[in-house]
Amino acid sequence: MQTKAVLFDLDGTLLDTAGDMGAAANHVIQGLGLPPLSDDIIRSTTSDGSYALLQAGIHAALIEQLGLEQLRRQMLDYYALNLCVHTRPYRGIPAVIDWLDARRIPWGIVTNKPSALTLPLLASLPQFARCGVTVSADTLPRKKPHPDPLLYAADCLTVAPGHCLYIGDHQRDVEAGRAAGMATAVAAWGYIAADAVLPLWQADHIIDSVQDFGRWLEDTFDTNC
Structure with a gap:
């Protein structure tokens, strides 16, 4: 056809959009005292969305303790204020x-x-x-x-x-x-x-x-x- x-x-x-998505994920991850995601991980994970970015940088036990939805909300709140910095x-x-x-x-x-x-x-x-x-x-x-x-x-x-x-x-x-x-x-x-x-x-x-x-x-x- x-x-x-x-x-x-x-x-x-x-x-x-990886720069701004990654910055939002790293805002949450580094706020927990964890090392930031590398650029390579961010770029290969961004299309999988916010959950995948957070799970790439926060170990499962801590996610279970804090709640993935709460962490995602923190990430998206930051992202909403910084949508088009690097995008x-x-x-x-x-x-x-x-x-x-x-x-x-x-x-x-x-x-x-x-x-x-x-x-x-x-x-x-x-x-x-x-x-x-x-x-x-x-x-x-x-x-x-x-x-x-x-x-x-x-x-x-x-x-x-x-x-x-x-x-x-x-x-x-x-x-x-x-x-x-x-x-x-x-x-x-x-x-x-x-x-x-x-x-x-x-x-x-x-x-x-x-x-x-x-x-x-x-x-x-x-x-x-």
Whole structure:
């Protein structure tokens, strides 16, 4: 089927958020007298979210004693006040967005980030003002890897799921996209764990860089025409 719309994951696909997510996790971790997470651990764990970042730096016994939800709330409270200190679109992403907008190709964002963080973050980045739909972790009762968020996004864009491409940097993104009947792509420039075997994710495409993705879009839509 022809691709007529593009849906993006957020963290590790459109935005490099690891610096601010890591700083929020380390705020909690170092507050407990523990050593901070390294940049490598932060970058390979950010796409797994706040729970994974905290569990990477706090041993299980202490988490059980203090409560993971309480620690997560402390992390997210700090993060909410420091959403866009280091966060930036990946190099080349603004050009990709401009290219889609210039050709009136619908695009949107489907993320497992809560809306209380997603919406103010995107509002601080004018490149994303023309986003056709934003689906966050709490927009619907179920989040990725369930297909509902992607099906909802396609419906909002009035594009059939089979005509959508979903690109993300986590296996659950591929699982959600496949379950929704969409073409899928791995953003290999994102927060990929060192031991990840990307072909095993069974995505339709593995794309190494944003620049490669831009070229792929041009070729794909030229072919569609």
